[in-house]
Amino acid sequence: MMQAEGFFNLARIIVGVMGDAYGHLSQALALAELAPQHEYLFLGAGTVREVVKMGFSFLEIPLLGTFYANNKVDIAATIRNGSKILLGRNPLDKRIIDQIERFSPCLAITAYEYFTSIIAKKLGIRCISLDNQHFLNKLRFEMPRGQMPSRFFYALPLRLMFSKADHYFINSFFQFPPRDSETTDVFPPLLRKDLMDIRPADGEHVFVYQTSPTFSKLIPELEKSRNRYTVYGYGEKPGSKNIIFRPPSRAGLLKDLASCRYVISNGGHNLISEALFLGKPIFSYPIHMAYEQFFNAHMVRNLKYGDYTLEVLPRISHLARFEEKLAEYRGSISTGDFCGNEQIATKLKEKL
Structure with missing residues (x-):
């Protein structure tokens, strides 16, 4: 009870x-x-x-991250990195x-940190x-067919390494009922204030964001189009007649x-959620062997918020x-609920 009051x-x-x-950083x-009145480490x-630049205290601990190559999870590199940390x-x-x-x-709050x-x-x-991420083992839903190897490599560490919390707050642009309502709550996406303060408009350019710059085949294909593209994720470098590469910048990105x-x-959940909040349709190239990204893309199509392809070679068609x-x-997106901030704040108060 003292913890709840605190x-x-x-x-x-x-x-x-x-x-x-x-x-995950954006959600945290x-x-x-x-709750800005509290002190965070x-x-x-x-x-x-x-x-640190935002005024928070920070302590570095090892990173069990995911590695990518050619728009695909590099399983060998990811396992090598994890083994080096955990077995050292x-x-x-x-x-x-x-x-x-x-x-x-x-x-303690964990944003998918081991x-x-x-x-x-x-x-x-x-x-x-x-x-x-915990939709897979904490919610009830019908599993789409296929992607068995990807689902296995996603589910194994999820269950064995990342499911040790006391309670689960799953926030998502799709909501399914929890398997155990005593330990799991489900909400619309958790969004940052700077995003919620923005007024969207329909411009001429197409926004491109890539988690990893290894999807090298995408840019040459986009250059065949008459569209103008503003691209994040490849770093700042010279563009072309219809492509501008932007450096990392939260304000510029928004x-x-x-x-x-x-x-x-x-198929990253956070960027999809931010785009949907602003009313933007999504075309997804989910990273291969990243099952969560595939499922997010599947739900984008299923809810008629956009579409995706699993083809290795991108095509303008x-x-x-x-x-x-x-x-x-846009019509489907206009009926959705893409901000769960108030619900999450209320549930935290109830639970704690």
């Missing part, structure tokens, strides 16, 4: 974040924005280091634990999982996203057919 007055909270991309920051590596010397050495104990947290639930158990505090005709992305249905997609 959370809503003034609490110290550790927030572990998977830092191999920006999606959105949660911190819901962010745990992670990679993109999580950026919280104790990744949670005494120095890390001592610093967290001095912070004296009363709650070590946070372990730390929470060591400290005897509650751990809440915040992500979309401005270009809000003013585009539609979005071309992989896919986009041409997609563009014929933009009005239909």
Whole structure:
């Protein structure tokens, strides 16, 4: 009971974040924005280091990230990295634990970060999982056919390594009933304030975002089109007659996203949710062997928010057919609920 009172007055909270991309970091920051009166210590590596510039405390811990090659999960490299960390010397050495104990947290939140639930158990505090990934083993739904190898390599670490929290907050642009309502709650997407403050408009350019710059075949195909493309994820470099490459920038990304005709992305949940909140149809090239991305793309098509392809070679003809249905997609998107911030804040208060 003391922890519950502390959370809503003034609490110290550790927030572990998977830092191999920006999606989980964005969700963790959105949660911190819901309750800015508390003190947060962010745990992670990679993109999580950026919280220091925002005024948050940060402690680096090992990163069990995912590696990519040619728009596909590099399973061998991902396993090698994980094995090196987990089978080496104790990744949670005494120095890390001592610093967290001095912070004296009363709650742990994990945004798909492996070590946070372990730390929470060591400290005897509650751990809440915040992500979309746990739809696979925490929700009831009809599984689409195919993608068995991808589903296996996704489900195995999900169950064995990332399902050790006490409670699960699954936020998603699609909602299914939980298998256990006592330990799992389901919400629309959790969004950052800077996104919610933007007023969208229908511009002329197409917004392109790639989780990894390894999808090298996409850009030459886009150059065959008459469309104008604003591209994030490949770094800043010289463009072409119809392509502009943007450097990483949250403000720039949101401005270009809000003013585009539609979005071309992989299958990352966070970018899809942000685009849908702004009313933008999605065409997805999900990363192969990343089952969550396939399922997100499947739901985009199923809910008529857009379409996807699993073909290795991108083709402009896919986009041409997609563009014929933009009005239909926008109509479907207009009926959706893509912001669960208030519901998540309320449920946190109830649970804690």
